[in-house]
Amino acid sequence: MKNSPLGMDGKNCIITGGNRGIGKQVATEIAKMGANIGIITRNRIKGEKAVNEIISDSKNNQITLFVTDIASQEQLKQLSKEIQQKFSHIDVLVNNAAVLLRKREETEDGIERTLATNHLGPFLLVNLLFKTLEKSKSARVINISSDGHRKAEIDIEDLNYTKRKYSGFKAYYQSKLLNLLFTYELTSRIESLSSSIILVNALDPGRVNTDIGKNYDTVSYRIFSKLIRPVISISVHQGAETPIYLATSREVNGVSGKYFINRKISKSSRLSYDRPLQKSVWKLSENYVGINSEDYGVGDSIE
Template sequence: MNWEWSFIYSHPLWMVSTLILAIIVRAQRKASWNPRACPVKLNGKTAIVTGANTGIGKFIALDFARRGARVILACRNEARGNAAVQEIRESTGSQNVHLRLLDTSSLDSVRKFVAQILEEEKELHILVNNAGASGLPSKITADGLEITFATNHVGPFLLTSLLLDLLKKSAPARIVNVSSMNHWRGEVNFDHFRGQNLKHVMDATYNHTKLHNIIWTNELARKLQGTGVTANSLHPGVVMTDVMRNYNFIVRFLFNLVGFFFFKTSEEGAFSPLYCAVSEEAEGITGKYFDSDCSLVLPAPPARDSALAVKEYEFCERLTAKP
């Protein structure tokens, strides 16, 4: 799918052509992989899914629970997190589904979450960095970070870094980072992390963070070679989730109106992350980028720059180091 859903609200003249293309694509495309046809079991395995109280994350957690895994929902909102846990337990019959509080926009919250995990869990086999936000108002966090960068990238970077030893100990293990096709419109400017030289226009900041997700994943995969831990990134598709909750009414209305007819459901959006996390076909694959059809594709050129990936990783390490 080469069209971008942001045209729907940022360029109204594209709406008709976008809708026509969406109809054609929707009619012709069939998922190349379906989790319900995948026989892989996860009994005795432990998985963490961030942002799992709603949307794609909840369906990922639901699938893991069906497969017999111990599933930890890492959520910011306790009430919504508990509701998701209860729903998954009732749907799957598994009581091995648990909530742990995590706000990826706060480095302190990430460190507290990891401390609790390391105290409670002996193993970790799957980490899905799914939590993310778009359209957040401009703000600098207590850590001195631009809030979208903190939420979508720096927090997940620190979370993953602090859990690496446990993942290595539990190998084979998989790290799955949910990015977006919108990374093609992202730019790399390390001043952005501190909120400098950022243009807060529609989803621009979100796009930058999604590009950084892929760049980081590639270097992470290189560092993990030989450990039995893989790391991949992906585009889940144009999905009907509450990702638009921070935009104004008109934008949300247009997104929901068009999405109702043509976008993927949250369950369908979970297919690509689940493919990377559990499929036999993805076993041993690392440092790659998958599209919403669970196919290997090339990301944008900056995400293929190995020197930039090293710079990215080292920058984030300095950014997240304890003072």
């Protein structure tokens, strides 16, 4: 553990939603390389169980639990203080946590829960932790998107689904497109900061056998999850390979603003590269979470 071949020994890595699925696998594998891990879960009991399992599997006891609902802006602000108390700098931030819901729900901030969890949570967290990421010699932000983003029908007048007919899958696909628009605009802003060396990349993990749709509680979905998904999906172990690669590989040094599938740079949808859309989404996201990114040092929007 101490002689990590990829140089992760002692690095500080934060993973949202590390109590199950891809996030837990990523946390476990990076812990095996000797990194200090912080997992963010919304449920303390599930989080403590996951921490114990990650310690047992990785033989690394440097695993810290942060209990936070990342859909809550107030809790994220508290979380960023707790993370900064624990870690002087962050080397890796994996924005992994996400939901796929059946019915429209609102958070305590009055925001549709998929938007709040899958996009605004990572957006606010990166802003709040930006200076802590900059303190690393080589920080990496990894946004787990999905190739489903290609099916997204984005409406920047109604990201929150107050005017359109709600569909859990549509809200999910929109959020995964937002992950990419965010990744590309963040990269561009970081490039405007001559001193910043934070790398930002996004990925699709593949179709992975997890419980991502567990809230999508229909009879057909339950049949799909039990009988079909295990056959047509890759394992969590395989699904974690690309985020682990982006977090740990030397090959990624100097690579930023890219979308990866199977550890290879891929093209995301045409819409995801739309610069005016990236900028509009950034502004809207600032409004939703009530911040100005300049206050957090996150650079200027450039052409």
